Amino acid sequence: MCLAIPGKIVEIAPDNRDSALVDVVGVRRRIDLGLIQDDKPVPGDWVLIHVGFAMSKISEQDATDQMNTLRMLGEIDGAVQEVQGYGLEGAQQDPQEVGQEDLPEASQEKVQ
Amino acid sequence: MKFVDEFREPELISKAAEEIRHLAGTERHYCMMEVCGGHTHAIYRFGLKDILPENIELIHGPGCPVCVLPMGRIDDGLSIAQDENVIFAAFGDMMRVPGTLGSPLEHKARGMDVRIVYSPSDALKLARLNPEKHVMFFAIGFETTAPSTALTLMRAKAEGIRNFSVFCNHVTIIPAIRAILDSPDMRLDAFIGPGHVSTVIGCRPYEWIAKNAGKPIVISGFEPLDILQSVVMLLHQLKKGEAKVENQYKRVVPWEGNPAALRAMNEVFELRPYFEWRGLGFISQSALRLRDSYAQWDAEQRFSVPGIRVTDPKAAQCGEVLKGVLKPHQCKLFGRECTPERPVGALMVSSEGSCAAYFNYEHRKAMVTGLTSIA
Numbered sequence: 001m002c003l004a005i006p007g008k009i010v011e012i013a014p015d016n017r018d019s020a021l022v023d024v025v026g027v028r029r030r031i032d033l034g035l036i037q038d039d040k041p042v043p044g045d046w047v048l049i050h051v052g053f054a055m056s057k058i059s060e061q062d063a064t065d066q067m068n069t070l071r072m073l074g075e076i077d078g079a080v081q082e083v084q085g086y087g088l089e090g091a092q093q094d095p096q097e098v099g100q101e102d103l104p105e106a107s108q109e110k111v112q
Numbered sequence: 113m114k115f116v117d118e119f120r121e122p123e124l125i126s127k128a129a130e131e132i133r134h135l136a137g138t139e140r141h142y143c144m145m146e147v148c149g150g151h152t153h154a155i156y157r158f159g160l161k162d163i164l165p166e167n168i169e170l171i172h173g174p175g176c177p178v179c180v181l182p183m184g185r186i187d188d189g190l191s192i193a194q195d196e197n198v199i200f201a202a203f204g205d206m207m208r209v210p211g212t213l214g215s216p217l218e219h220k221a222r223g224m225d226v227r228i229v230y231s232p233s234d235a236l237k238l239a240r241l242n243p244e245k246h247v248m249f250f251a252i253g254f255e256t257t258a259p260s261t262a263l264t265l266m267r268a269k270a271e272g273i274r275n276f277s278v279f280c281n282h283v284t285i286i287p288a289i290r291a292i293l294d295s296p297d298m299r300l301d302a303f304i305g306p307g308h309v310s311t312v313i314g315c316r317p318y319e320w321i322a323k324n325a326g327k328p329i330v331i332s333g334f335e336p337l338d339i340l341q342s343v344v345m346l347l348h349q350l351k352k353g354e355a356k357v358e359n360q361y362k363r364v365v366p367w368e369g370n371p372a373a374l375r376a377m378n379e380v381f382e383l384r385p386y387f388e389w390r391g392l393g394f395i396s397q398s399a400l401r402l403r404d405s406y407a408q409w410d411a412e413q414r415f416s417v418p419g420i421r422v423t424d425p426k427a428a429q430c431g432e433v434l435k436g437v438l439k440p441h442q443c444k445l446f447g448r449e450c451t452p453e454r455p456v457g458a459l460m461v462s463s464e465g466s467c468a469a470y471f472n473y474e475h476r477k478a479m480v481t482g483l484t485s486i487a
Contacts, residue, residue, distance in 0.1 A: 003150050003334070004256070004308050032233055034263045035373045048311065048364065051203070051253075052231025053260040056311045056370060062363050068120065069334045073157050082204075085230035088237055 003070060004048035004055065005079045006063035007031065009041045022049065024079070025067070029086040052086050121337055128340035129163045135347040141167045143299055143436060144346060147289060148306035149176030149464030150334055156473040158336040168343065171436030172459075172466030174288045175306055177253045178205050179458045179465040180389045181281055184420040186211035189250045189279045190219055192415045199225045199242060201235040202250035209461055212422055216250075232257075232264040232278075239268075239276035246275045248411045251282055255312040258282040258400060259373035262380035265402070265409050279411040280401055282381070285309055286317050287398035288389060293325045297437050302346040304339065305331040307361050314369025315357050322355045333361040380406055388421075390458035391430030428457035433466060440470035447475055 007022035018034045020041070032053045033040060039057055041047055046063040047054035058066070070076050136142060146152055152172040155161065161170065174180055190211055193200035200216060207217045207228060220226035225245075229235045235249035251261045261278060268276050285306060292298060305318055310331045318329050328349035332342035342360045349356065359365055380402060387399030402410040411417075424430060428445055432438040440446055440459065450456035452468045459467035 004311075032231075032260075032263065034267075035259050035370065035376060037372050048308070050256045050308070051260050052233055053263065055256070055259070055308070055373065056364060056366075058364055065335065069154075072336075073154060073334075082230045085204075085228070086234065088229070088234050088241075 003073070003075055003079075004050055004066065005070070005083060006058065006066040007047055007049050007054075007083070008063070009043050009045045009047060011043055020054070022047070022054075022083075024049070024083045025076070027080055027083045029083050029089070031086065049083075051082075120335075124337055125163070125340065128337060128344060131344050132168065132340065132347065133165050135344065135351060136165050136168055138165075138167060141169065142301050142347070142350065143169045143171055144302045144304055144343065145171040145173045145292070145300050145436060146304040146332075146339075147173040147175045147285060148304075148309065149179070149462070150307070151304060151332065151339065152176070152466050152469050153464050154334050154336070154339060156469040158339075159473075160336060160339060163336075163340070164343070169436075170304075171300060172433075172440075172469070173303075174292070174389065174392060174434050175254065175285060175309075176459075176462050176464040176466075177257075177281075177283060178209055178462035180283065180288070180391060181209070181252060181458075182388045182390045183211055183422040183424075184388075185281055186216075187213070187420040187422065188417045189248070189281075189411075190216065190224070191418050191420070192248055192279065192411055193219070193224055193226070195246075195415075196225075197244075197246055199227055199238060199245050199247045200250060201227045201229045201238055201247055203230065203252065204228045205462060206250060206252060210455065212420070232261045233267070236264050236268055236273065236276055239273055243275060246277065248415075249276070249278050251278050251280050253282060254285050254306075255309045255373075255377070258284075258381065259312060259370070259376050262376040265380045265406055266376060268409055269406065274408065277409050277411040277414050278402065280381075280399075282400040283387065283389070283398055284383075284400065285313075286320075287395050288392065289321060291389075291392055291395045291398070292435055293321070293327070295435050297432075297435060299436060300327065301350060302327055303329040304342050304346070305329045305357075307331065307333050307338075307365065310359075310361070310365045310369065312370050312373045315359050315365065315367045316369075318357045322357050326355045328355045328358075330358045330360050331365050333364065379403075390424065391434045393431070424457055430457040430459050430467075433459055440467040441475065443467070447471060 007024040011021040013019040022031045239247040330342040330345045381400035383397045384399045384401045386396045407413045429443040455461045459465040
């Protein structure tokens with residue numbers, strides 16, 4: 001709840017500019033952009049998410065750092081569980097499967 | 113220094129630790145409070161106490177919203193949901209927090225309609241999906257979650273959704289710091305300011321701490337290096353006799369905060385004259401309630417709320433631990449009557465509470481070391 005989750009904007013909903021599809025370590029859910037309306041993100045941007053709402057735009061490096069912080073704090077499973085729950089959807093991915101290898105998508109792209 | 117190798121930037125960590133040692137010297141003792149529960153969690157998890165010299169003492173502050181929520185508020189929220197037409201929706205963090213007659217989860221086992229939501233907007237979605245029911249969202253958190261509750265209420269109003277309300281327990285961090293500073297047994301030299309709360313409120317609201325209380329404050333990130341760098345910045349200020357607000361977490365925290373989030377909060381919420389904090393007592397203007405223009409969505413106005421007050425057992429010394437007068441393990445109940453499994457006091461309730469963090473890391477570590485040395 002208090003630690004932010006980094007996510008990458010995949011798509012802005014065509015019918016609702018305040019709704020975006022976001023990717024968090026491979027889990028894709030809709031989040032609300034209404035609280036960063038002064039500086040709207042575009043697909044490819046990274047945001048920090050609190051309880052289903054983007055709270056700030058951040059750099060890709062900061063997103064990777066924040067994901068590492070969550071990992072070091074042992075909070076990755078909790079973060080993934082939270083994101084999976086957005087939109088009242090049930091858990092569709094076993095949190096145990098999310099391990100050390102699951103870096104944010106962009107950092108894998110960078111390696112490639 | 114044994115944990116240093118486990119970090120991502122061991123050289124930078126060693127360098128920061130060396131600088132802290134140099135700046136701190138040996139002549140005086142420094143007490144620094146990290147306000148945010150996330151920092152408390154990080155400090156224990158990373159074993160930063162073992163990296164810092166002995167004359168730098170980190171005091172764990174009130175920044176865990178679950179911990180500081182009085183038990184009576186949980187009882188009040190659950191009493192509304194005794195009505196079989198009401199769905200009680202709350203974050204997962206709340207589900208195991210005990211009320212007088214059990215936690216929300218235990219009430220669910222007894223037949224109450226209790227749902228976990230991960231976002232306030234999902235509580236509103238529940239209301240859309242269940243038009244024959246009333247959905248009450250049990251809102252909790254500092255300024256990291258309050259704007260989301262506010263925007264959700266704005267959407268409910270705009271859409272005219274009537275079967276939705278919020279039982280508001282949102283609190284604000286600045287008055288809690290002020291209450292700690294006003295307390296006669298206060299012995300703090302400086303503050304490590306919260307990171308993600310500050311993305312919303314910015315750095316300006318902390319200026320009175322520096323100006324009026326004469327205490328330096330550095331807004332900090334959550335990585336081990338962030339926290340150590342913040343300690344370095346605080347020591348520089350203390351050595352020079354300065355007291356100002358500095359931002360170590362510039363990469364994420366803008367000085368002005370998030371204006372859109374602040375606008376949403378201002379549209380929906382106003383300050384309560386006073387609110388009770390578990391462990392700290394009543395603090396004036398320290399919590400939010402819905403404005404009259406949102407009365408239809410305010411659970412406290414729509415339903416009759418018993419206004420239950422539950423006093424913590426006198427033996428629990430949460431207030432003293434919060435103010436840094438006692439260490440968690442110096443409380444008479446710590447680890448005996450009061451454990452994370454059966455919390456008596458506020459700070460044992462959530463993993464971000466200082467007593468629970470101490471119990472989970474330090475206490476268990478000491479027990480393992482003790483057992484090994486016996487063997």
